[in-house]
Amino acid sequence: xxxxxxxxxxxxxxxxxxxxxxxxxxxxxxxxxxxxxxxxxxxxxxxxxxxxxxxxxxxxxxxxxxxxxxxxxxxxxxxxxxxxxxxxxxxxxxxxxxxxxxxxxxxxxxxxxxxxxxxxxxxxxxxxxxxxxxxxxxxxxxxxxxxxxxxxxxxxxxxxxxxxxxxxxxxxxxxxxxxxxxxxxxxxxxxxxxxxxxxxxxxxxxxxxx
Amino acid sequence: xxxxxxxxxxxxxxxxxxxxxxxxxxxxxxxxxxxxxxxxxxxxxxxxxxxxxxxxxxxxxxxxxxxxxxxxxxxxxxxxxxxxxxxxxxxxxxxxxxxxxxxxxxxxxxxxxxxxxxxxxxxxxxxxxxxxxxxxxxxxxxxxxxxxxxxxxxxxxxxxxxxxxxxxxxxxxxxxxxxxxxxxxxxxxxxxxxxxxxxxxxxxxxxxxx
Numbered sequence: 001x002x003x004x005x006x007x008x009x010x011x012x013x014x015x016x017x018x019x020x021x022x023x024x025x026x027x028x029x030x031x032x033x034x035x036x037x038x039x040x041x042x043x044x045x046x047x048x049x050x051x052x053x054x055x056x057x058x059x060x061x062x063x064x065x066x067x068x069x070x071x072x073x074x075x076x077x078x079x080x081x082x083x084x085x086x087x088x089x090x091x092x093x094x095x096x097x098x099x100x101x102x103x104x105x106x107x108x109x110x111x112x113x114x115x116x117x118x119x120x121x122x123x124x125x126x127x128x129x130x131x132x133x134x135x136x137x138x139x140x141x142x143x144x145x146x147x148x149x150x151x152x153x154x155x156x157x158x159x160x161x162x163x164x165x166x167x168x169x170x171x172x173x174x175x176x177x178x179x180x181x182x183x184x185x186x187x188x189x190x191x192x193x194x195x196x197x198x199x200x201x202x203x204x205x206x207x208x209x210x
Numbered sequence: 211x212x213x214x215x216x217x218x219x220x221x222x223x224x225x226x227x228x229x230x231x232x233x234x235x236x237x238x239x240x241x242x243x244x245x246x247x248x249x250x251x252x253x254x255x256x257x258x259x260x261x262x263x264x265x266x267x268x269x270x271x272x273x274x275x276x277x278x279x280x281x282x283x284x285x286x287x288x289x290x291x292x293x294x295x296x297x298x299x300x301x302x303x304x305x306x307x308x309x310x311x312x313x314x315x316x317x318x319x320x321x322x323x324x325x326x327x328x329x330x331x332x333x334x335x336x337x338x339x340x341x342x343x344x345x346x347x348x349x350x351x352x353x354x355x356x357x358x359x360x361x362x363x364x365x366x367x368x369x370x371x372x373x374x375x376x377x378x379x380x381x382x383x384x385x386x387x388x389x390x391x392x393x394x395x396x397x398x399x400x401x402x403x404x405x406x407x408x409x410x411x412x413x414x415x416x417x418x419x420x
Contacts, residue, residue: 033336035245113336118391122332125394126243126323136395170404174388178380181328181387184335185346194380205415 020058023048024072027065031073032113035123036066036131066131073116074138080105082145091152092159092203098145099172099199103192106180114184117142118177146173160208168206172199230268233258234282237275241283242323245333246276246341276341283326284348290315292355301362302369302413308355309382309409313402316390324394327352328387356383370418378416382409 026048031039041062045052059065081104085097106114113119117139124132150165159165175195182191236258241249251272255262269275291314295307316324323329327349334342360375369375385405392401 035247035333037245037248119332121391121395122329123245125391139395167404167407170388170401171385171408174384174405174408175381177391178384178387181331181335185331185349191380194377195384197377198381198384 021072023050023055023058024069025076027069028073028076028116029111031066031069032111032116032119036069036120037123039066039069041065063131067134070120070131070134070138073111073120076110077105077116077138077142080110082142085149086145090158091149091154091156094149095146095153095172096199096203098149099176100196102176103179103195106183107189107192114180115177118180143169143173157208159203159206163206168202171202175199175202231282233260233265233268234278235286237279238283238286238326239321241279242321242326242329246279246330247333249276249279251275273341277344280330280341280344280348283321283330286320287315287326287348287352290320292352295359296355300368301359301364301366304359305356305363305382306409306413308359309386310406312386313389313405316393317399317402324390328390353379353383367418369413369416373416378412381412385409385412 023044027039027044030044030047034043039062041052041055041059044065045055048055055065059068081098081101085094085101088094088097102115111119117135120135121139124135146169147165150159150163150168153159154161154163154165159168175198179191179195183189233254237249237254240254240257244253249272251262251265251269254275255265258265265275269278291308291311295304295311298304298307312325321329327345330345331349334345356379357375360369360373360378363369364371364373364375369378385408389401389405393399
């Protein structure tokens with residue numbers, strides 16, 4: 001290929017990627033409102049102003065679209081919440097940053113229907129299959145991060161040596177999930193502050209001096 | 211009317227009620243799996259083995275069916291969880307019984323998709339209208355019961371005098387919601403036990419001697 005052809009090809013690919021990413025971002029937003037099962041190619045075509053056949057060129061089936069949407073939402077969740085928190089140098093810092101990052105991501109309404117994964121988990125829980133498995137994978141990773149940060153905090157001595165970090169992660173995750181649910185229902189920030197208070201109290205209680 | 215006509219009329223009405231209740235019970239079960247929006251008259255007709263026109267005689271529209279389903283689920287939730295707990299003589303007894311009753315109702319899979327109201331709340335949160343309002347009403351009643359039981363417990367001295375009972379209710383409700391979500395996803399009882407542990411710990415901490 002000539003250099004012009006290569007450059008054109010590169011540009012086409014990059015446009016395709018950009019457009020695919022833009023479509024998936026819109027799909028993830030839509031899924032938190034209409035549900036993943038409400039995410040038909042027709043509806044999405046409408047939302048992004050593309051033809052159905054144009055979207056079919058990107059995603060051959062509804063299931064492919066759903067899987068790609070979960071993957072895209074996972075990338076956004078990592079960028080918004082997980083990765084910044086994991087950059088914290090201490091275990092207790094990571095644990096606090098994961099929780100605060102989550103509440104902040106809910107409050108900023110990165111997705112209009114609250115946390116993407118809380119939303120699709122509630123929808124997919126009773127529908128076994130590859131789409132549900134992919135969503136569960138991201139949720140399991142999230143729990144693992146909370147537990148790993150708690151374990152590191154226990155090792156560094158910022159949590160008591162007898163603290164059950166899996167139980168602690170469950171309780172923190174519980175505050176986050178209810179805060180998300182109530183925030184989306186009410187549109188008010190109070191539940192986010194309730195979760196902050198609960199986490200602060202719970203971590204103070206788990207401190208070795210307590 | 212002659213006595214025979216009255217008796218026949220009474221029987222007809224009672225059959226109608228029974229059949230309506232049976233339909234609504236099935237509708238509530240179906241809604242926790244397919245979502246309230248997936249609860250079409252056609253699908254429900256299939257599930258209960260009735261004709262669509264037969265169901266239309268009961269419910270004139272999808273919205274009417276959804277509203278009646280929420281009401282029926284509220285009756286079941288009251289009978290299964292709320293009413294037995296409210297019969298406890300003490301505030302702390304009611305608080306514990308509300309929580310334990312909820313976990314038991316989830317564990318017994320009264321609805322195949324977990325708590326009916328957790329399921330529809332996650333679906334309806336972004337869809338304002340009478341159906342959402344009716345579901346929120348039941349959820350608000352539930353929170354009120356937790357707070358009222360906590361307040362009574364504080365007054366009777368089984369919770370410390372400085373305990374913020376709204377915050378306490380939020381935290382207990384959070385454990386219940388995550389336990390429900392994880393139970394439905396995994397089919398395992400472990401999250402229900404995590405919630406029991408969390409509630410026991412939290413109430414011990416809130417005791418006046420603590």
